[in-house]
Amino acid sequence: MPATRLMPTEDAADLIELTREICRKDLAPKVDDMERAHELPRDVFRTLGRAGLLSLPYPEELGGGGQPYEVYLQVVEEIATVWMSVAVGVSVHSLTAFPVATFGTTEQQEALLTGMLSGEQLGAYCLSEPLAGSDIASMTTRATRSDDGSSYTLKGTKAWTSHAGHADFYTTFARTADTGGKGLSTFIVPADTEGMTFGVPERKMGLHSDTVGEVLFDGARVDASRRIGEEGQGMMMALTALDSGRLGIAAAATGLAQAALDVAAGYAKEREQFGRPIGTNQGLAFILADMEAAVTSARATYLHAARLKDAGRTFSKEAAVAKMICTDAAMKVTTDAVQVLGGAGYTQDFPVERYFREAKVTQIFEGTNQIQRIVISRHVLAD
Structure with missing residues (x-):
């Protein structure tokens, strides 16, 4: 079922609905075939770009959507519930524009950002x-x-x-x-x-x-x-950008976990053994409850970091926490989803085996979760 969201404005709520509609019409029909073919969906990125979803966190005067980071990240999460590869690509693209938007001269911004934020470029x-x-x-x-x-x-x-x-x-x-x-x-x-x-x-x-x-x-x-x-100044730019990039991966991992939970819950309600749905067995029901708690906690964690960023406050520690918590949650929830489906979960007839494979790398890229622990511990000991 769709995540319960409390958006800051009506415009933001409309963006979520727009994202869900695009995901339903343009992403969901293509994801399985293109993932099997190992094909990058360039046209999908153009569709997202033309809808304004590739430039949401950048100021309107620079050609962006002028949305708070908490809104942008929830759009990324919604995309990840349908197609994780595309959600990761949206996060990467946003990262690529960060140095120009944040450190570029007016001339560079005018020359480069129009293309970067138009949706026509990746x-x-x-x-x-x-x-x-x-x-x-x-x-x-x-x-x-x-x-x-x-x-x-x-x-x-x-x-x-x-x-x-x-x-x-x-x-x-x-x-x-x-x-x-x-x-x-x-x-x-x-x-x-x-x-x-x-x-x-x-x-x-x-x-x-x-x-x-x-x-x-x-x-x-x-x-x-x-x-x-x-x-x-390159290292400073890279590290500053990575704080934001880690939140993008955290949001995407949360969306992946949500997708796995949705499939597992639906299967548990429909699959019968011993004359009743398997979800009525307490042992399995508690697994689903833990999955829901993990997804909800992950979402709250990345949104807290995003709101600090939107308020202009430091958020490096919170970004590392979010990246670690959300990606560890994605790995656990997708693993549990395979378990809930049993033998069916180990086949390609259901998407949870793909979710399981996709979750692992979230603990590795944008800084391994061991690196996140180093970042977090340094902040804690410096306080």
Whole structure:
């Protein structure tokens, strides 16, 4: 059943209804076939973009939807109840526009954000590398400035990049100085940049419609006007963006858990054994109760962090808590959903086996949940 929501405005409530309608008409009929085909649904992102759902958290004066983060995240959650790969893609795309919207000059915002927030473009976020995941400061992709200062040449490899080979622009972090984390800078690299190529897509356990692969820079020339902020500000931008990105994954994981709960509850009411629905057995009913409690708790956790962000208060600790709680909940709830369905849950005849496979990676990307515990503990000990 749909999540019970208390939206801050009528417009926000209408956005949720719009999202549910698009999910019902445009996403639900395609998800199974496209996931099986490992196909990125580019047209679906265009549909969401034209409806204004790819730019919700950005100011209207920049071309965004001007919605609070708590509203945007609930839209992401609704999408995830139908198609997790697309919800993750929406979160990634929002992340790609963050440096320009937050740190870009007026000229850069006018030149770049129109496309980024129009819905016609899809972004990719190039941060991780084969040997630099959570340890951002150790990245080796280098951007070398030309003698006249008009451009940079990028060389290196980015890994685990969603939309690799399909995006219209790549928000890329590269080293401009050998000073650890203080030597990183941010660039917006167009998809048609010569010298940028893509590896074979990763063969993943789940999220098959979220195409992930390496982005290879081999002498890729980028105009200096596409460097966002000053040299050396890249790590600060990346870490600031990740606080928001973690909330996007938290919301998506909550939607995935909600979907698993809905399937399990529906099955428990219809499947009969020993002459009665299996949901009337207390042992199974209590599993469903725990699943509901986990989903409801997860939703409250990410909304608390979002409301802090909307109020202009610090939320780094709360974002880490939300990412950890929501993704751990998604893993537990999807596991329990498979158990509720029994043998049927282990088959592809029901979507819970896909939900189970999709949930695992939520505990890994945007910072593993072990990294989240480090972040949380540092805040607790600093208080």
